[in-house]
Amino acid sequence: MPPAPLLERKRQHPMTASDHAFAEVPQSWTHRHLLDLERLSADDITLLLDTAAAFKQATNGCRTKLSALAGSTVVNLFFESSTRTKTSFALAARRLGADVVDFSAAGSSLSKGESFIDTAKNLEAMGVDAVVVRHQTPGTPHLLTEHLGVGVINAGDGPHEHPTQGLLDIFSIREQLGSLEGLTVGLVGDIAHSRTARSNLWGLTKLGAKVILCGPPTLVSQRWQELGVEVSHDLDTILPRCHVLNLLRIQFERQNTPPFPSVREYAHLYAMDKRRLRRARSDLVILAPGPINRGVEVTADVADCPQSLILNQVTNGLAVRMAALWLTCGPRAGEPTPSSQPAGASA
Amino acid sequence: MPSLLIRGGRIVDPSQSLDATGDVLIRDGRVVAIGAAAVSESDAAGADEVIDAEGMIITPGLVDMHVHLREPGREEDETIETGAAAAIAGGFTSVACIPNTEPPIDTQGAVEFIHQKAARADACNVFVVACVSRDRAGKELAEIGQLVEAGAVAFTDDGSPVYDAELMRRAFEYCRMFDKPILAHEEVLELSHGGVMHEGLVSLALGLPGMPAAAEEVMIGRDIALAEVTGGRLHVMHLSTAGGVALVRRAKAQGIAVTAEATPHHFTLTDECLRQFDSNYKMSPPLRTAADVEAILDGLVDGTIDCIATDHAPHAIEKKMLELDRAPFGILGLETAVGLSITRLIVPGRLDWPRLVDAMSTLPSRILGIDRGTLAVGAVGDVTIIDPNLTWEVDASTFRSKSVNSPFHGWQLTGRAVATIVGGRVKFRLHEAAAAS
Ligand SMILES: [Zn+2]
Numbered sequence: 004m005p006p007a008p009l010l011e012r013k014r015q016h017p018m019t020a021s022d023h024a025f026a027e028v029p030q031s032w033t034h035r036h037l038l039d040l041e042r043l044s045a046d047d048i049t050l051l052l053d054t055a056a057a058f059k060q061a062t063n064g065c066r067t068k069l070s071a072l073a074g075s076t077v078v079n080l081f082f083e084s085s086t087r088t089k090t091s092f093a094l095a096a097r098r099l100g101a102d103v104v105d106f107s108a109a110g111s112s113l114s115k116g117e118s119f120i121d122t123a124k125n126l127e128a129m130g131v132d133a134v135v136v137r138h139q140t141p142g143t144p145h146l147l148t149e150h151l152g153v154g155v156i157n158a159g160d161g162p163h164e165h166p167t168q169g170l171l172d173i174f175s176i177r178e179q180l181g182s183l184e185g186l187t188v189g190l191v192g193d194i195a196h197s198r199t200a201r202s203n204l205w206g207l208t209k210l211g212a213k214v215i216l217c218g219p220p221t222l223v224s225q226r227w228q229e230l231g232v233e234v235s236h237d238l239d240t241i242l243p244r245c246h247v248l249n250l251l252r253i254q255f256e257r258q259n260t261p262p263f264p265s266v267r268e269y270a271h272l273y274a275m276d277k278r279r280l281r282r283a284r285s286d287l288v289i290l291a292p293g294p295i296n297r298g299v300e301v302t303a304d305v306a307d308c309p310q311s312l313i314l315n316q317v318t319n320g321l322a323v324r325m326a327a328l329w330l331t332c333g334p335r336a337g338e339p340t341p342s343s344q345p346a347g348a349s350a
Numbered sequence: 351m352p353s354l355l356i357r358g359g360r361i362v363d364p365s366q367s368l369d370a371t372g373d374v375l376i377r378d379g380r381v382v383a384i385g386a387a388a389v390s391e392s393d394a395a396g397a398d399e400v401i402d403a404e405g406m407i408i409t410p411g412l413v414d415m416h417v418h419l420r421e422p423g424r425e426e427d428e429t430i431e432t433g434a435a436a437a438i439a440g441g442f443t444s445v446a447c448i449p450n451t452e453p454p455i456d457t458q459g460a461v462e463f464i465h466q467k468a469a470r471a472d473a474c475n476v477f478v479v480a481c482v483s484r485d486r487a488g489k490e491l492a493e494i495g496q497l498v499e500a501g502a503v504a505f506t507d508d509g510s511p512v513y514d515a516e517l518m519r520r521a522f523e524y525c526r527m528f529d530k531p532i533l534a535h536e537e538v539l540e541l542s543h544g545g546v547m548h549e550g551l552v553s554l555a556l557g558l559p560g561m562p563a564a565a566e567e568v569m570i571g572r573d574i575a576l577a578e579v580t581g582g583r584l585h586v587m588h589l590s591t592a593g594g595v596a597l598v599r600r601a602k603a604q605g606i607a608v609t610a611e612a613t614p615h616h617f618t619l620t621d622e623c624l625r626q627f628d629s630n631y632k633m634s635p636p637l638r639t640a641a642d643v644e645a646i647l648d649g650l651v652d653g654t655i656d657c658i659a660t661d662h663a664p665h666a667i668e669k670k671m672l673e674l675d676r677a678p679f680g681i682l683g684l685e686t687a688v689g690l691s692i693t694r695l696i697v698p699g700r701l702d703w704p705r706l707v708d709a710m711s712t713l714p715s716r717i718l719g720i721d722r723g724t725l726a727v728g729a730v731g732d733v734t735i736i737d738p739n740l741t742w743e744v745d746a747s748t749f750r751s752k753s754v755n756s757p758f759h760g761w762q763l764t765g766r767a768v769a770t771i772v773g774g775r776v777k778f779r780l781h782e783a784a785a786a787s
């Protein structure tokens with residue numbers, strides 16, 4: 004049963020000057036959902052990044068609240084646990100004035116065999132405006148869009164994509180280095196199982212960066228070359244060419260057979276350590292978006308080296324997710340805003 | 351017993367190299383006259399029932415040698431009755447049912463159960479393929495001799511490969527005694543497990559676990575070697591890769607007793623379809639690449655692939671409409687096979703009618719060793735009448751099958767069976783069916 008406040012749709016907020024800047028979603032944004040970066044255009048991605056930058060500025064570094072989504076309800080539908088991403092989406096929604104409902108698969112009717120589609124439909128019936136979904140299976144957010152009439156944001160679907168993580172990485176690089184055009188970005192590690200890698204790959208290449216995928220052949224398929232991406236199995240040779248390195252976590256839990264003989268051997272070949280850092284450009288930017296395995300993807304001395312490593316991107320994560328939420332479920336020209344709809348109505 | 355006259359159609363019967371306009375007269379369930387001017391005026395006048403087949407193709411009844419009827423055990427997906435109804439609506443007069451039921455068909459009693467249910471359904475002929483291994487567990491041989499006595503026409507552990515190479519070798523050797531083929535689902539499970547689609551560029555981009563072509567080809571290679579060493583008969587089921595086609599072509603050239611089938615979905619769809627994340631595109635073996643589809647088509651043209659079989663695999667909607675990794679493998683086939691084959695093979699001129707009828711009737715009958723696939727005088731009066739020009743839209747809601755897991759819903763197809771005659775009795779007529787619905 005829905006908690007009572009959920010059905011009570013409206014709370015009027017006084018509009019501020021910054022709210023007026025976000026009164027209406029630009030008409031150049033034509034998507035209902037944010038499912039992946041593969042099918043977005045460079046303009047779409049730039050609009051997302053610019054919107055994130057505007058939110059970051061208007062909210063004093065994502066600290067103050069707006070009312071751009073006041074009266075809207077966002078559901079966090081997480082079939083896989085993730086404290087960081089879920090919290091980030093929840094905060095982003097609240098910064099925009101939306102109500103947030105958390106729905107975790109554990110302890111819900113899902114464990115009794117209800118299908119994810121039924122679950123989502125029940126949520127829709129409660130009158131929500133957007134669904135943020137995390138699921139272990141690629142394509143599940145896409146399937147939801149066929150069954151729901153509300154905006155869907157993919158918060159990670161198995162090894163497929165994690166568009167807001169990709170955007171956040173790109174946003175951070177852009178903030179640090181100005182433009183993506185002409186940069187060389189090395190994505191290192193478990194490409195096979197990394198949704199972050201895929202979202203980075205599409206987003207970066209669309210914005211004019213060159214991407215090199217690097218790791219052992221068991222985790223980095225040669226076939227990526229057929230999509231025009233450089234593949235390397237030797238970190239030391241590509242390192243001097245990279246402006247940015249994105250270190251992706253080895254997902255030991257997703258492997259059928261170990262993809263390399265030992266962690267020791269992997270670290271020897273691919274861990275970012277002080278010795279390797281000396282071979283790199285002095286202004287190398289290192290991103291480590293996942294909860295990293297210290298001593299595997301990166302050694303402790305590099306992990307704690309503050310000038311190069313961007314470990315925690317809380318603020319940028321918020322800005323990007325505010326942009327994603329607002330673009331997918333914010334008011335559009337010619338469409339009734341949530342606040343002008345009668346209570347209980349759904350799209 | 352009544353007689354049936356089919357008049358003035360184009361008779362295509364590759365079993366007797368016949369392709370001519372003419373009539374077919376069936377009396378007491380058997381063909382008594384066939385060909386141009388073969389039926390005398392008095393016989394024609396005395397026929398109890400006449401079907402005007404002008405503009406139609408008349409073929410020996412179509413045979414689908416790879417059908418999962420699900421009964422016993424999974425009646426929520428399909429029953430022998432609904433599966434047989436789907437078969438005649440799709441133009442098939444005979445199906446061979448695959449024994450991966452619950453329990454599996456590995457005893458005489460189980461074979462008799464199928465025969466009894468099929469007789470009660472009284473639609474198409476149902477030939478029974480029985481298990482290679484007891485309980486389909488892959489450990490020891492089922493009682494193959496007893497099963498042959500009960501009427502099993504072939505053996506398979508389909509759903510799974512026969513994993514133990516020595517057991518497969520024994521099965522080939524033992525089946526030689528009865529001249530029965532082993533129908534093989536070719537898959538090295540370690541290479542494909544956890545996979546939901548073909549391993550390739552699309553699976554790479556979608557992050558979906560893949561089933562490499564090598565998983566199929568390695569097993570085909572093993573089984574060809576075992577068929578050669580034993581002299582047994584290997585029939586490769588649902589061949590789906592270019593490499594597999596090449597292996598079968600080479601084995602045939604070497605004189606090894608190997609035959610093969612391909613499904614309409616494998617010669618029609620590619621792994622690009624998975625971009626829709628629709629579990630109706632999930633089957634095993636998976637949809638492969640465009641190059642594989644071309645190789646399958648070439649194999650059908652040059653005869654490397656003997657026949658078309660559907661691998662009709664119904665799943666109730668609540669079980670199929672799940673996330674891709676949780677949904678079961680399988681796709682319906684019986685009610686779309688004729689339309690897809692004509693649309694994909696005849697219309698573009700890839701196959702001519704005699705070759706298509708060979709692939710859908712004569713050769714599967716020969717592989718199974720059943721007395722079907724021919725309209726020679728004296729043969730059982732199983733006939734399919736096809737309108738080669740009828741264009742129609744696939745509507746899953748009209749399927750006779752109990753399930754609807756077809757990605758072809760909404761497709762426009764050319765060519766459809768308009769009448770299905772089993773043992774001289776008209777079991778299905780499209781226009782009556784349409785009028786009734
Ligand atoms: Zn199979």
Ligand SMILES: [Zn+2]
Nearest residue numbers: 448508509661
């Ligand atoms: Zn099968």
